[in-house]
Every structure is written in structure tokens, then in C-alpha cells.
Amino acid sequence: MKPKESGRRNFLKHGAALAGLAVGAARAATAGAMPADSPEAPAKDLHHYGERSRYETAARLGAPGLYDPAPPGYHMDFGWRNPIQDSVGYITPASLHFVIAHGYEPPDIDPAEHHLLIHGLVDKPLIFSMDELKRFPSVTRAHFLECNANGAPAGPTGRFRVSPDATAQDTHGFTSCSLWTGVPLSTILKHVGVKPEAKWIIGEGSEKGKHTKSIPIEKAMDDVLIAYGQNGEALRPQQGYPIRLLVPGWEGINNVKWLRKIKLVDEPYMGMWESTKYPSLRPDGLSRWFQFQMGPRTVITRPSGGQKLNGPGFYEISGLAWSGGGLVKSIEVSTDNGKTWREAEIQSPVYPKAHVRFGFGWDWNGEETILQSRCTDEAGERQPTVVELAKFWKVEPDFFVKTGTIPGHFNAIQPWKINADGSVQNAITF
Amino acid sequence: MILLAACSVAMAQAPDYKNVGRAPTAQEIQAMDIAIATNGKELPPGSGSAKIGGALFAQKCAACHGEKQEGSAQAPALVGGKGTLASLHPKMTAGSYWPFATTIFDYIRRAMPRYQEGSLKVDEVYALTAFILFRNDIIKEDDVIDATTLPKIKMPNRDGFIPRNLDEIHDWKKRGCKLGHCP
Numbered sequence A: 001m002k003p004k005e006s007g008r009r010n011f012l013k014h015g016a017a018l019a020g021l022a023v024g025a026a027r028a029a030t031a032g033a034m035p036a037d038s039p040e041a042p043a044k045d046l047h048h049y050g051e052r053s054r055y056e057t058a059a060r061l062g063a064p065g066l067y068d069p070a071p072p073g074y075h076m077d078f079g080w081r082n083p084i085q086d087s088v089g090y091i092t093p094a095s096l097h098f099v100i101a102h103g104y105e106p107p108d109i110d111p112a113e114h115h116l117l118i119h120g121l122v123d124k125p126l127i128f129s130m131d132e133l134k135r136f137p138s139v140t141r142a143h144f145l146e147c148n149a150n151g152a153p154a155g156p157t158g159r160f161r162v163s164p165d166a167t168a169q170d171t172h173g174f175t176s177c178s179l180w181t182g183v184p185l186s187t188i189l190k191h192v193g194v195k196p197e198a199k200w201i202i203g204e205g206s207e208k209g210k211h212t213k214s215i216p217i218e219k220a221m222d223d224v225l226i227a228y229g230q231n232g233e234a235l236r237p238q239q240g241y242p243i244r245l246l247v248p249g250w251e252g253i254n255n256v257k258w259l260r261k262i263k264l265v266d267e268p269y270m271g272m273w274e275s276t277k278y279p280s281l282r283p284d285g286l287s288r289w290f291q292f293q294m295g296p297r298t299v300i301t302r303p304s305g306g307q308k309l310n311g312p313g314f315y316e317i318s319g320l321a322w323s324g325g326g327l328v329k330s331i332e333v334s335t336d337n338g339k340t341w342r343e344a345e346i347q348s349p350v351y352p353k354a355h356v357r358f359g360f361g362w363d364w365n366g367e368e369t370i371l372q373s374r375c376t377d378e379a380g381e382r383q384p385t386v387v388e389l390a391k392f393w394k395v396e397p398d399f400f401v402k403t404g405t406i407p408g409h410f411n412a413i414q415p416w417k418i419n420a421d422g423s424v425q426n427a428i429t430f
Numbered sequence B: 001m002i003l004l005a006a007c008s009v010a011m012a013q014a015p016d017y018k019n020v021g022r023a024p025t026a027q028e029i030q031a032m033d034i035a036i037a038t039n040g041k042e043l044p045p046g047s048g049s050a051k052i053g054g055a056l057f058a059q060k061c062a063a064c065h066g067e068k069q070e071g072s073a074q075a076p077a078l079v080g081g082k083g084t085l086a087s088l089h090p091k092m093t094a095g096s097y098w099p100f101a102t103t104i105f106d107y108i109r110r111a112m113p114r115y116q117e118g119s120l121k122v123d124e125v126y127a128l129t130a131f132i133l134f135r136n137d138i139i140k141e142d143d144v145i146d147a148t149t150l151p152k153i154k155m156p157n158r159d160g161f162i163p164r165n166l167d168e169i170h171d172w173k174k175r176g177c178k179l180g181h182c183p
Helices: A007-029 A159-161 A168-172 A185-192 A217-222 A272-277 A386-393 B002-012 B026-032 B051-058 B101-111 B122-135 B166-170
Strands: A113-121 A127-128 A139-146 A177-186 A200-205 A212-216 A226-230 A245-246 A261-263 A298-304 A313-320 A328-334 A356-364 A369-379 A417-420 A424-426 B047-049 B144-146
Touching: A007 A185, A113 A185, A113 B026, A127 A185, A139 A226, A159 A168, A168 A298, A177 A185, A177 A313, A185 A226, A185 B101, A200 A217, A212 A217, A212 A369, A226 B047, A272 B101, A313 A369, A328 A356, A369 B144, B047 B051, B051 B122, B101 B122, B122 B144
Parallel strands: A113 A261
Antiparallel strands: A113 A127, A139 A177, A177 A226, A200 A212, A200 A261, A226 A245, A298 A313, A313 A356, A328 A369, A369 A417, A417 A424, B047 B144
16 A cells, blocks of 8 residues: 655655765764664754654644645644644654644743643632642543644644545544643542532633633543643643643543633633634524533544555555444444445454544455445444434535535534555545 | 552552642742633733723734734734624624633733833733723723723624533533534
8 A cells, every 4th residue: 555646745755865865874884883784873962851763754734824825924823733644642742743733823832931821610719830730649541632623624634534535634634632640620620629509611822812612511520631741741832831721522622721820700701702702603504502512423544535555455444433422342344335334343442532543454446436434332322324323413414515614513424435556545525 | 468468558649749849938839820711800900991902002013903903914913803703704803703801811811022021011901901992992092901991892693612611611512523423
């Protein structure tokens, strides 16, 4: 299977080749002192802090600006997508985790200067240093984080998502999964004492836009973390260093980065994003708001859009499944465009509200076909087809592409078309 | 056996986390208490009207939002869109879509102007809020907007959200679409 040489992929490879040339030149200068087959001297110190092989080129991809093309000097990038088609296992490296911060760059926070304030409807408001947060018992849990707009077929990036040339990064790049380490928010809330009239928490970030988000107290006391660790090290700045909220299974926007404050209050505070940008506008003009939970979803990452099968024969179909509803209970694959479904093999630990790697052995006979995958979660919710999702939302299927809004929570089954020449294309239709 | 029993009793009690965290000062709380409830209880003293807000807008906001608040490549429109929500080309502005007037004050003070966040004085935030409300025909040009009057304004699309009643958001069957429920 070879990735298709798209323009941006060429750019990445070309860049890597240039870097390789520079290293090669350095080696030539000292060639006499080294055996011909010895590894090249690294260009920089990788003993103290490592990095991947220069032959590995998977990279995040910036979503086009909301006002495409973005004006010069305009930093509103509207998101960087995880190269999910190149992923292995169920954990996303922090350096490839998708990034959305509504256009704000990470603030440069010195953890020695940073504090978390908890106040409002509590018995004793407290302010914590980052060292003090680490004095609480910690937990480490695998959880996916997914943007509400992941794979939205309309809106600023909709045309890339529905294009036959779309890769899995274009269609599903706004989800990632990490091992998060931190303090359960419930531990801290019990410590400060929650008053009975407190029904919501308001989290607030430290970036220029001071992102704010209202979350019901039931969720805050259930499984929300104040996370300071990601995959065994401190959070990356793009992921909220030094601390963020981690709100398992719920829309990405809840997971406030660069967290500086939590206020306990009696009602949602109607921040701009939650009350005016994240509600889903129905065709009748009414909007569903505070939808929170992400539905069950899967995507086949190999073979996926832009990749190529190297002739008939055996291929392992590989993909990811997840659900905000808890554990993924069953994952199925169809190699005949949804006519028949068979259970896939689960190939990673299964944690609630986390990515799960699945596999499915397949002998390709060389004929054109369409691959699909779907999952069912522990609550019994099954990933729908486009038609089933439309019926559930009481809209026509073409609403998803025609709407003038961003249709979030679009968790429909993703079909990949295998052409007779082995090329793979996005086959989603409406 | 007795030791084990004593141990399990000790484990059953949550630790008191003595001396983890300190009491914040009133100033520390006030500096961060910028989220505004729909009843406006965190609104600071001060006031402004659309007359003052219009001049400020031309100076500080029009470069991105347009002289007539029509929007530009850099920033969304702030006026218009009435009657467009039930269409395939909804124009979702503060006037046509935003459910609460307090959000306008909150967001301007929190995040505007872009790249100069936090530079506006409270009276300026009130005046700009008033100007946006006036340009959407929600208040009159000389109406004074302050901590008392702002939360009383009912926005045109306040009833356009499901569930309408904020207490019902706690009920998962009434919010979002899952397990057969799709409001």
C-alpha cells in the first residue's frame, strides 16, 4: 500500500529530503573517520530528548481558514488535523494530536507562576499552585478528544471532507486519543465543598480570548480531570500546558486549555462559543444547544482515501472506533458496501471513551468494492449510515451538505471505495 | 485481623488534604471573575449608550467588522439576519441569533478587540454593547446600558433554543441526539 503523492505530501517528503541532504553533506566531510555502513551522526542532540526517524513524515494538516484564503498576517487557522491515516495502535502522539484553539496561539505559561482558582458556590474558595495540584492523588486514563465538527460535510472545510480525494485526515482528523494524567475534578471539588445550589461549573482559559465553557455539575463530579500529563510527559503547550480540563466523551470545546479558573454557579453562563457557535441549527430555525456527548464512530485508516493497494491479495483492514457513550462493545466491517457485516478483531485495550484499534483480515480479489466500518457502544447506540442519521435528525440527507451552518456531531459511517487499480477514494454520498 | 480492620477504617475516610491550596484574596477573585451570568450579577459598575458606542466602534472595531457592521474577511457581521434562521443561508448575528445580551458584554470585554484584548474600559464595553443592540433595532440610540438594564433585554432569538428552559439541560433526553431521543 503506497500513499498517493498529493501535493502537500510531496511538499513534506521534499522537505524531509532536503533535511536528509544536509545531514548527508555533514557525513561526507567526516567520511574517512567512519565505517561506510555506520549510522549518520545526528544533526542535533537526540540523546537528551529524542525525535522520530527522518523517514517518518506524518504531520498535522492545517484546516483552511474560515475565510479562505486567510488574509496575510491572519492567524486564525481554525484547526490542525491529526494524520489519522498514518496512525498505529490507539494512542496519538502529543506532537500529532489535533489542535483547535479558535485561532489563539498557546500562551507561554511558566508553571511556577500559574495558578488555578476555584470559587463561586463553594464552602471555601481556594487557589492552587501547579505543585499543589500534584499533591492530590493522580489518575491516568486513556480518553479520546474529538471536535464537535469532526468530519462535518458543510461549513468552511466541508468541501474537503466530501471530495473524492479526501484522506482520513480530511474526514476524521479532528479526533485523537491520549493517556491523560491528572487529578479527578471531583477530588478537588469535594475538597473545596460544593454548595447544594451549584449546578454548573464554568472553566476558563488563560489565552488571549479567555475561552470559557459551562459544564453541568453531574459531569464535573463524574469523570472530569484536571490534566497535567499526556502520554507520560507534561502536556504540550498546544494541548493546554500546564493544565487543562479533560471532559471524557464530550465535545472538544469543553476541554478548556491553559485552565486558570473554575467557578461553581447555578446556571450555564452562555459564553459566546457555547451559546452562539456550537448549537446545531435545525431546518425549522430552532437550535439544539449543549449537546455535549459525542456519538459512536469508526474510521478505517488503512486502506483509506489517497492510499493504494498493490494488487490483489491479503490486506489487514485497520481502523479506529470510539464513543462518548462509554465502552465500544462491537466493531463490524463490511467489504461489500454494507450488504454484509462481520465482527472485526479488537487489537488494543478497550477503555471507556477511548479510541480502540480494530483489524479485519481481507483477501482482495482485485475488483472494485466499498469498505465500511461501524461500532456499537455499551449503551446500545450504533453508528448510523448517512441515511439513518438524517432520519434520526428529521432532515433529508442532503441537509448535511446544503446547510449554511457547520453540521456538528456528524458520526455517519465512512465508506472508502477501492478502485480496480487499487486506488482508494472517499465514497460518502448524500 | 484487628490491624486490618483499623486500616480499612482509615482508608474509608478521604484525606483532608491539609494545606493544599490557599484562600484567594478578594482582588484575585475579582480579577478573574469576568464570566457574566444571564441575570448579570457579575456585571461591573459603569454604563454606556449607542451614541458613544458608535464613535468607539468606528475607531476600534470597524477595521475588521466593517463600517456598517457588515463583516469582512477578518470578522463576522454583527447586524442583520432577521428571518433567515429557517433557511439554508442563515445569517447568524448577535441580533438575529444570540440568545442573551449579557454574552455581548462578556465577549467584548473578554476577547475584543482581537490582538488588543483587555484594553477596553468598562464604560467602553457597555457603550459598544449598546451600539450593537441599537444597530439590531433592539434598543434606542440613547438608551443607557448598565448592570441593571442589560440583563433585562430579551433578545429576539431567546426562545430559539432546545431545551428552552435552562434547568432541562441537565436531562440528557432533552439535549442533543442519542439513544432514540433527538429533540
